[in-house]
Amino acid sequence: MNLTLRQLRYIVSVAETGSIAGAARQCRIAQSSILAALDLADNEMGARLFDRRPSRGVSPTPAGERFLSSARRLLNAEAEFERTMDRHNHVTPPILRIGCFEPFGALFMPELLQRFTEGANIAVELYEGEQPQLLSWLEASIVDAIVTYDIGAGLPDDAVPLARVPAHVLMHVNDPMANQGAVHLADLVNSPFVLLDLPQTSAYLLTLFDIAGKRPRIAFKTRSYDAVRAAVACGFGFSILNMRPVGRGSPDSVMLVRRPLVDNLPVPTIMIADRYGTAKPAFLRRLSLLAKSFFEEIGPNAF
Known part of the structure; x- marks a missing residue:
């Protein structure tokens, strides 16, 4: 052939x-x-x-x-052959190919990857996608590793947890609840909702409202995290999100405020995963350690 x-x-x-x-x-x-x-x-x-x-x-x-x-x-x-051979390779590749959950691309990945590449002649190719895409890219060795939530099935058993990221509410600065220190889901269900409409993510977000016994009316839905922020800033309604912007690349508008949720909700974890198992090459071991240190330095108050 x-x-x-x-x-x-x-x-x-x-x-x-x-x-x-x-x-x-x-x-x-x-x-x-x-x-x-x-x-x-x-x-x-x-x-x-x-x-x-x-x-x-x-x-x-x-x-x-x-x-x-x-x-x-x-x-x-x-892919399995390459993983086996890479176990004996201690050289960082000239191009680092990393997949991430789509919103992470603007929220924190450049900050994280800049630390990894600092002082080294390494180019970065960032692949942003939904979790099923990320897993297929990882399986086909299109990417070296992925950074995503632990929502849904398919992550390798040895995926490394980086940070627990509780849900919070994003709202317009003039929303009556913006002056509160924290918000109950039950106080939000009668307000219009802006939904981040990504596979698995949308189901997770809507399921959170089952605790309040009612789901809000969806006034705006989009697959883009930035479009969610823009819609909230324009007055379409509130949104529920997990990760906040980190660092210099993607700050919130002055028209937005974020408040914690009082409710006892399931908390997803950001994970870094690869398909090497115990044969993990040195550069990926270093990336995992650096990623854990990155989130430890940020601290839970940042997300």
Whole structure:
């Protein structure tokens, strides 16, 4: 077969994202490279791997499902081989590829990664995505490690906890409750809600209101953390979030205030994870230690 491992990753990405454009964004390449890999695979298999539907994306054919199953096994074997070899490599790679839960990209990742790269000639590629994407990137060795919440399943058993991040309320500075030191969920349920609408995150946030016995009316929902902040600043309503901005990159508007919640709520934990297990290379051990130190220095009052 004339397909390269890189081209196999492109094809698997098409299946994961459901579109050629989505695969191009995920793999950070031109759509023409994705199309070339698909055409080559079709010719090699003697059958179309995907049904391509204008404006509705793509879906695997039966031949495509068989191809994808074999491709994933091969890519997993390659990833395991690389992990085994990296155990004996004490050199930090010239490019650090890190995945993170999408909002973290603006909230604290540059501050954290600047500490890791300081004084070294290391470039950073930051992949921001939802948790299912992060796990697939990690499994395929597209990224070296991921930083995300412990919400949902799939994180490796040896993922390292970095910080517990309790939920808090984000509200407009002129909200009547903005002058309170802390807020009860029950006092919020009759106000319009701005929802961070990411997979797993939205379900977690809405479930918190079950403690108050009522869910608020969703007045604005978005997949963007920054859009949540903008919507609250513009008066659409309040929001419930976990992580706050850290450092210099993404401060809140003067139109926003954050207040703790009095309720006894489940507290998610920020984790750093990789697929190396006990074969973790030295640079990832150093990154994990630095990340723990980073959050210890910030302290719980910052988030």
